[in-house]
Amino acid sequence: MHELYPMKLIQVVANTALEERLIEVAGAHEISGYTILEARGAGSAGLQTGALEGESSLLFMLAVPLDKLDAVLNDINRLMRRGHHLAVFISDTQVMRREKYFSPA
Amino acid sequence: MNIDNLLIPAVMFFALGFFAQAIKSDLKLPSDLAKVLSIYLLIGIGLKGGIALGQADMAAATQAVLAALALGFLLPILAYVVLLAGRIDKLNAAAIAAHYGSVSAGTFLTAIAFLDAQQIQYESYPVIMLAIMESPAIIVGLLLARFSRSGAAMEEDARENHMAELLRDALTNGSVILLLGAMLIGALVPPPSMETIKPFFSLMFMGALSLFLLEMGMEAGKRIGEFRRVGLFLVAFGVFMPLIGGVAGAVIGHYWLGFGAGGTLLVSVLGASASYIAVPPAMRLAIPEANPSYYLTLSLGVTFPFNVLIGIPLYHQLSAWLTGA
Numbered sequence: 001m002h003e004l005y006p007m008k009l010i011q012v013v014a015n016t017a018l019e020e021r022l023i024e025v026a027g028a029h030e031i032s033g034y035t036i037l038e039a040r041g042a043g044s045a046g047l048q049t050g051a052l053e054g055e056s057s058l059l060f061m062l063a064v065p066l067d068k069l070d071a072v073l074n075d076i077n078r079l080m081r082r083g084h085h086l087a088v089f090i091s092d093t094q095v096m097r098r099e100k101y102f103s104p105a
Numbered sequence: 106m107n108i109d110n111l112l113i114p115a116v117m118f119f120a121l122g123f124f125a126q127a128i129k130s131d132l133k134l135p136s137d138l139a140k141v142l143s144i145y146l147l148i149g150i151g152l153k154g155g156i157a158l159g160q161a162d163m164a165a166a167t168q169a170v171l172a173a174l175a176l177g178f179l180l181p182i183l184a185y186v187v188l189l190a191g192r193i194d195k196l197n198a199a200a201i202a203a204h205y206g207s208v209s210a211g212t213f214l215t216a217i218a219f220l221d222a223q224q225i226q227y228e229s230y231p232v233i234m235l236a237i238m239e240s241p242a243i244i245v246g247l248l249l250a251r252f253s254r255s256g257a258a259m260e261e262d263a264r265e266n267h268m269a270e271l272l273r274d275a276l277t278n279g280s281v282i283l284l285l286g287a288m289l290i291g292a293l294v295p296p297p298s299m300e301t302i303k304p305f306f307s308l309m310f311m312g313a314l315s316l317f318l319l320e321m322g323m324e325a326g327k328r329i330g331e332f333r334r335v336g337l338f339l340v341a342f343g344v345f346m347p348l349i350g351g352v353a354g355a356v357i358g359h360y361w362l363g364f365g366a367g368g369t370l371l372v373s374v375l376g377a378s379a380s381y382i383a384v385p386p387a388m389r390l391a392i393p394e395a396n397p398s399y400y401l402t403l404s405l406g407v408t409f410p411f412n413v414l415i416g417i418p419l420y421h422q423l424s425a426w427l428t429g430a
Contacts, residue, residue, distance in 0.1 A: 015386070015389045015397070016386070017386040017387075017389040017390050018389070018390070038136070044396075045396065045397040045398060046331055046334065046396070046397055046398020046399075046401060046402065047327060047328065047330075047331060047398065047401075049324060049327060050136060051139040051140075051320060051324050052139055052140065052143070052324070052381060052382055052385070052405075053140065053279075053382065053385065053386045054381065054382070054384070054385020054386050054388075054389065054397065054401060055385065055397075055401055055405075079393075082393050082394070083196075083392075083393035083394030083395075084389075084393040085393070085397065
């Protein structure tokens, strides 16, 4: 049986213009890795077809330890309070090799 | 209006894309094709402008730059006033106004295709104006948004409040870098060396524009469904604002810059067009409170098709009348 560790998976759908700012959030909390996928869809910001920069979305995925969840969500919430159109999903997850998810000291 | 004016491959491909979307065809172009083509087109038009700049009269080029700055700074302010009169909230008005002060390279290139098809000569300076006009409207949009926010609860440390950072974003915008960089390369590289890339950036150019407009036609078609969301006033704004900008551009092109019918048409198109490549990402960062579906639907779904199908022939008539051609 493998040893599994509980973490929280944060998934943010945002315009690609926000990529740098989302990466900064991860960096500010010493979270060593993240994954970004291209995304399409529709929502409060209208149709996001992905054809041009202004209408391209991304899915930003970040696994965070439970004790960092609030701090990371505070930073994401600040972006939303400024008016950025984000969809944020948080779910329970489990990971193998917990040490992969921290920046080296 | 003569229907022959519309029988240009690029315009016909735009109509084909729009039609394919309207009949819900399963036509799909590869992802990122439009982004790749927009990079290619911006480099191509930048090189063309740079080569012209290398042979240009500096006094005339300076006048063109000044005229571009005047249009770039004044049109968004005019658009902002019109939008406020229509009871659009200040932040959405600022974001939309920035799009209408900036320019659409796609519309500009369609106008060049229109002139080429009619064998009408045009001055090269409007290409320089195209590059210059990408940024001022973004700056005006940022200033209008900052003015609109004063008094509103806004975090002091929010990046949207840091003008220096936002100005850096406006001036280092990818489209601006590509256009100005390609112009510099076009102006500096000796003509014999330029011959090596000419087949790619010159001979294939109108074919690539046709592909780009095919996808933009599909994009415009997808946005028809968004019209209800943006409302009648904004859809009407998307038609009338280009007419105002087109007249302003034609007047500047003819009376200030002394261009002929071709050059005047191109300046008119610069005034009439609304950005859908450079400005939307800039506004996403600078005015996040604004609703992107408003400015994207207007610039891409209303104004771009209007200019390509109706506006360019109209501005041509106006330019020909002004110049007596």
